[in-house]
Amino acid sequence: MLTPERKIRIAVFVSGGGTNLQALMDAQKSGIIKSGEIVHVVSDTADAYALERAQNNGIDTTVVDRKKYPDRESFEKKLIETLKSNNIELIILAGFMRILGSEIIREYENRMINVHPSLIPSFCGKGFYGLKVHEAALAYGVKVTGATVHYVNEIPDGGKIILQKAVAIKKDDTPESLQVRVMKRAEWLILPKATEMVCKELLKGEK
Numbered sequence: 001m002l003t004p005e006r007k008i009r010i011a012v013f014v015s016g017g018g019t020n021l022q023a024l025m026d027a028q029k030s031g032i033i034k035s036g037e038i039v040h041v042v043s044d045t046a047d048a049y050a051l052e053r054a055q056n057n058g059i060d061t062t063v064v065d066r067k068k069y070p071d072r073e074s075f076e077k078k079l080i081e082t083l084k085s086n087n088i089e090l091i092i093l094a095g096f097m098r099i100l101g102s103e104i105i106r107e108y109e110n111r112m113i114n115v116h117p118s119l120i121p122s123f124c125g126k127g128f129y130g131l132k133v134h135e136a137a138l139a140y141g142v143k144v145t146g147a148t149v150h151y152v153n154e155i156p157d158g159g160k161i162i163l164q165k166a167v168a169i170k171k172d173d174t175p176e177s178l179q180v181r182v183m184k185r186a187e188w189l190i191l192p193k194a195t196e197m198v199c200k201e202l203l204k205g206e207k
Contacts, residue, residue, distance in 0.1 A: 006206075008036035008199040011088040013096035014043050018050025019183060020094035020115060020191055025057050027192030036199030040086045042079065044098055060086070066098065076104045083108075089202065092195060093152065097129060102154050112152040113198060115191045117182050119164055120148040124157035134175040134182070143169055145178065147186035149194035162197060163190040 012021050021041065027033045041054035041061045051061045062082050069075035080103070083091070093100075093114040105112065116124055116133070123136045123145075137145045146166040151159035165186040169178065 006203065007034075008089045008202050009040075009087050010036045010038045010090045010092060010195070010199070011040040011042055011083055011086065012038055012054075012092045012094050014041060014048055014050035014094055015045055015097040016048055016050060016095050018048065018053045018095065020187055021050050022053055023188035024092065024094065024192055024195060025053070025059075027195070032192045033196045033199070035196055035203055036090060040082075040088060042082060044075075044096070050095070072101050073103070076101055080104055080107060090195075090198060091152075092191070094191065099126070099156055100152070105152060105154055108152075110151060111202070113149055113162065113194060114152050114157070114159075115187050115194075116148045116150065116157050117145075117179065117187060118148065119144070119146040119166060120150060120157055120161060124148075126156050128157070131175045131179060134178040137169065138173060138175060138178065145169055145182060147182055147190060149190050162194040165190045 012024060014021055024038060028038060038059055041050060041059055043051050043063050044066045046063045046065055054061045064075065064078050064082060066075050089111060091108055091112040118124055118133050118137060123133045128136065144166050146164060148164045149162045151162065153159040167182050167185050
Protein backbone atom coordinates (compact mmCIF):
# COMPACT_ATOMS: atom_id res chain seq x y z
CA MET A 1 0.00 0.00 0.00
CA LEU A 2 1.33 3.42 -1.01
CA THR A 3 1.80 5.92 1.79
CA PRO A 4 0.45 9.37 0.95
CA GLU A 5 3.15 11.83 -0.02
CA ARG A 6 4.22 14.21 2.75
CA LYS A 7 3.02 17.76 2.10
CA ILE A 8 3.63 21.02 3.93
CA ARG A 9 0.51 22.15 5.80
CA ILE A 10 -0.43 25.67 4.67
CA ALA A 11 -2.63 28.35 6.24
CA VAL A 12 -3.68 31.30 4.09
CA PHE A 13 -4.41 34.62 5.85
CA VAL A 14 -7.06 36.80 4.17
CA SER A 15 -9.08 39.96 4.82
CA GLY A 16 -11.30 40.40 1.76
CA GLY A 17 -12.44 38.87 -1.50
CA GLY A 18 -9.80 36.17 -1.69
CA THR A 19 -8.78 36.34 -5.35
CA ASN A 20 -5.21 35.33 -4.46
CA LEU A 21 -6.60 32.50 -2.32
CA GLN A 22 -8.60 31.36 -5.36
CA ALA A 23 -5.43 31.41 -7.49
CA LEU A 24 -3.69 29.26 -4.86
CA MET A 25 -6.57 26.75 -4.66
CA ASP A 26 -6.71 26.53 -8.47
CA ALA A 27 -2.94 25.99 -8.60
CA GLN A 28 -3.24 23.20 -6.04
CA LYS A 29 -5.92 21.48 -8.14
CA SER A 30 -3.90 21.81 -11.34
CA GLY A 31 -0.72 20.43 -9.72
CA ILE A 32 1.36 23.64 -9.73
CA ILE A 33 1.41 23.37 -5.93
CA LYS A 34 2.22 19.74 -5.17
CA SER A 35 4.60 19.94 -2.21
CA GLY A 36 2.11 21.72 0.02
CA GLU A 37 -1.58 21.64 0.84
CA ILE A 38 -3.88 24.48 1.96
CA VAL A 39 -5.54 23.06 5.07
CA HIS A 40 -6.78 26.25 6.76
CA VAL A 41 -7.88 29.79 5.91
CA VAL A 42 -7.75 32.49 8.60
CA SER A 43 -9.55 35.82 8.27
CA ASP A 44 -9.42 38.90 10.50
CA THR A 45 -12.94 39.86 9.31
CA ALA A 46 -16.07 37.71 9.57
CA ASP A 47 -17.59 38.94 6.29
CA ALA A 48 -14.59 38.25 4.03
CA TYR A 49 -15.81 36.53 0.83
CA ALA A 50 -12.55 34.55 0.92
CA LEU A 51 -14.09 32.44 3.72
CA GLU A 52 -16.87 31.34 1.38
CA ARG A 53 -14.33 30.48 -1.32
CA ALA A 54 -12.46 28.29 1.19
CA GLN A 55 -15.62 26.55 2.44
CA ASN A 56 -16.70 25.86 -1.17
CA ASN A 57 -13.39 24.02 -1.56
CA GLY A 58 -13.75 22.02 1.65
CA ILE A 59 -11.06 23.98 3.50
CA ASP A 60 -11.49 24.70 7.23
CA THR A 61 -11.73 28.35 8.24
CA THR A 62 -11.25 30.43 11.39
CA VAL A 63 -12.22 34.05 12.00
CA VAL A 64 -9.96 35.92 14.42
CA ASP A 65 -11.70 39.30 14.46
CA ARG A 66 -9.18 41.98 15.45
CA LYS A 67 -11.97 44.19 16.83
CA LYS A 68 -12.73 41.58 19.50
CA TYR A 69 -9.23 41.74 21.01
CA PRO A 70 -8.03 44.58 23.25
CA ASP A 71 -4.54 44.71 21.76
CA ARG A 72 -2.31 43.27 19.07
CA GLU A 73 -0.63 40.85 21.49
CA SER A 74 -3.87 39.06 22.41
CA PHE A 75 -4.99 39.04 18.76
CA GLU A 76 -1.74 37.47 17.63
CA LYS A 77 -1.75 35.01 20.54
CA LYS A 78 -5.07 33.72 19.19
CA LEU A 79 -3.60 33.52 15.68
CA ILE A 80 -0.65 31.45 16.96
CA GLU A 81 -3.03 29.16 18.91
CA THR A 82 -5.06 28.58 15.73
CA LEU A 83 -1.91 27.81 13.73
CA LYS A 84 -0.51 25.43 16.36
CA SER A 85 -3.79 23.54 16.80
CA ASN A 86 -3.88 22.93 13.03
CA ASN A 87 -0.17 21.97 12.77
CA ILE A 88 0.49 24.75 10.28
CA GLU A 89 3.99 24.80 8.77
CA LEU A 90 3.71 27.68 6.27
CA ILE A 91 1.66 30.88 6.32
CA ILE A 92 0.72 32.74 3.13
CA LEU A 93 -0.49 36.32 3.51
CA ALA A 94 -2.85 36.76 0.55
CA GLY A 95 -4.50 40.16 0.86
CA PHE A 96 -4.20 40.16 4.65
CA MET A 97 -4.59 43.80 5.65
CA ARG A 98 -2.72 43.77 8.96
CA ILE A 99 0.93 44.25 9.79
CA LEU A 100 1.94 41.39 12.07
CA GLY A 101 4.12 41.74 15.15
CA SER A 102 7.47 40.25 16.06
CA GLU A 103 6.18 37.30 18.11
CA ILE A 104 4.30 35.56 15.30
CA ILE A 105 6.98 36.54 12.75
CA ARG A 106 9.73 35.00 14.90
CA GLU A 107 7.60 31.90 15.56
CA TYR A 108 7.25 31.35 11.79
CA GLU A 109 10.61 32.66 10.59
CA ASN A 110 11.20 31.65 6.95
CA ARG A 111 7.74 30.06 7.06
CA MET A 112 5.64 33.12 6.23
CA ILE A 113 5.36 34.68 2.77
CA ASN A 114 3.47 37.65 1.37
CA VAL A 115 2.48 38.91 -2.08
CA HIS A 116 2.83 42.66 -2.66
CA PRO A 117 1.47 44.46 -5.76
CA SER A 118 4.65 46.28 -6.82
CA LEU A 119 8.24 45.53 -7.71
CA ILE A 120 9.83 45.87 -4.27
CA PRO A 121 11.69 48.09 -3.26
CA SER A 122 9.34 50.48 -5.15
CA PHE A 123 6.01 51.52 -3.59
CA CYS A 124 6.20 49.30 -0.54
CA GLY A 125 6.37 49.49 3.23
CA LYS A 126 4.01 51.04 5.74
CA GLY A 127 0.94 52.65 4.16
CA PHE A 128 1.40 51.00 0.76
CA TYR A 129 -1.41 48.48 0.31
CA GLY A 130 -4.30 47.79 -2.08
CA LEU A 131 -5.12 50.59 -4.52
CA LYS A 132 -2.69 52.98 -2.80
CA VAL A 133 0.23 51.08 -4.37
CA HIS A 134 -1.16 51.52 -7.90
CA GLU A 135 -2.11 55.16 -7.28
CA ALA A 136 1.49 55.83 -6.23
CA ALA A 137 2.94 54.03 -9.27
CA LEU A 138 0.76 56.08 -11.65
CA ALA A 139 1.44 59.36 -9.80
CA TYR A 140 5.19 58.73 -10.04
CA GLY A 141 4.93 57.96 -13.76
CA VAL A 142 6.81 54.65 -13.79
CA LYS A 143 6.42 52.69 -17.03
CA VAL A 144 6.67 49.26 -15.40
CA THR A 145 5.21 47.87 -12.22
CA GLY A 146 4.45 44.29 -11.14
CA ALA A 147 4.24 42.06 -8.10
CA THR A 148 6.65 40.54 -5.58
CA VAL A 149 6.45 37.48 -3.35
CA HIS A 150 8.76 37.77 -0.35
CA TYR A 151 9.44 36.29 3.07
CA VAL A 152 7.90 38.25 5.93
CA ASN A 153 10.19 39.83 8.50
CA GLU A 154 9.71 42.64 11.02
CA ILE A 155 10.10 45.37 8.38
CA PRO A 156 6.90 45.80 6.33
CA ASP A 157 7.64 44.39 2.83
CA GLY A 158 11.28 44.09 3.90
CA GLY A 159 11.89 40.33 3.76
CA LYS A 160 13.98 38.44 1.21
CA ILE A 161 12.46 38.38 -2.28
CA ILE A 162 11.40 34.99 -3.63
CA LEU A 163 9.87 35.90 -7.02
CA GLN A 164 8.97 39.01 -9.01
CA LYS A 165 7.09 39.61 -12.25
CA ALA A 166 6.90 42.86 -14.21
CA VAL A 167 3.76 44.33 -15.78
CA ALA A 168 3.82 47.24 -18.26
CA ILE A 169 1.77 50.34 -17.45
CA LYS A 170 -0.57 51.62 -20.18
CA LYS A 171 -1.18 55.31 -20.94
CA ASP A 172 -4.87 55.11 -20.08
CA ASP A 173 -4.43 53.07 -16.88
CA THR A 174 -6.40 53.93 -13.78
CA PRO A 175 -5.43 52.55 -10.35
CA GLU A 176 -8.35 50.09 -10.72
CA SER A 177 -7.40 48.82 -14.20
CA LEU A 178 -3.76 48.52 -13.16
CA GLN A 179 -4.71 46.61 -10.00
CA VAL A 180 -6.65 44.03 -12.03
CA ARG A 181 -3.85 43.59 -14.60
CA VAL A 182 -1.16 43.20 -11.91
CA MET A 183 -3.29 40.55 -10.20
CA LYS A 184 -3.99 38.60 -13.40
CA ARG A 185 -0.55 38.87 -14.99
CA ALA A 186 1.69 38.76 -11.95
CA GLU A 187 0.20 37.98 -8.51
CA TRP A 188 -1.89 34.98 -9.54
CA LEU A 189 1.10 33.46 -11.37
CA ILE A 190 4.01 34.05 -9.01
CA LEU A 191 2.23 33.40 -5.70
CA PRO A 192 1.49 29.72 -6.50
CA LYS A 193 4.99 29.25 -8.01
CA ALA A 194 6.66 30.78 -4.94
CA THR A 195 4.49 28.65 -2.66
CA GLU A 196 5.66 25.47 -4.39
CA MET A 197 9.29 26.64 -4.24
CA VAL A 198 9.10 27.33 -0.48
CA CYS A 199 7.24 24.06 0.30
CA LYS A 200 9.81 22.10 -1.72
CA GLU A 201 12.62 23.82 0.19
CA LEU A 202 11.01 23.02 3.56
CA LEU A 203 10.60 19.35 2.61
CA LYS A 204 14.20 19.23 1.40
CA GLY A 205 15.32 20.58 4.78
CA GLU A 206 13.71 17.57 6.47
CA LYS A 207 15.78 15.04 4.57
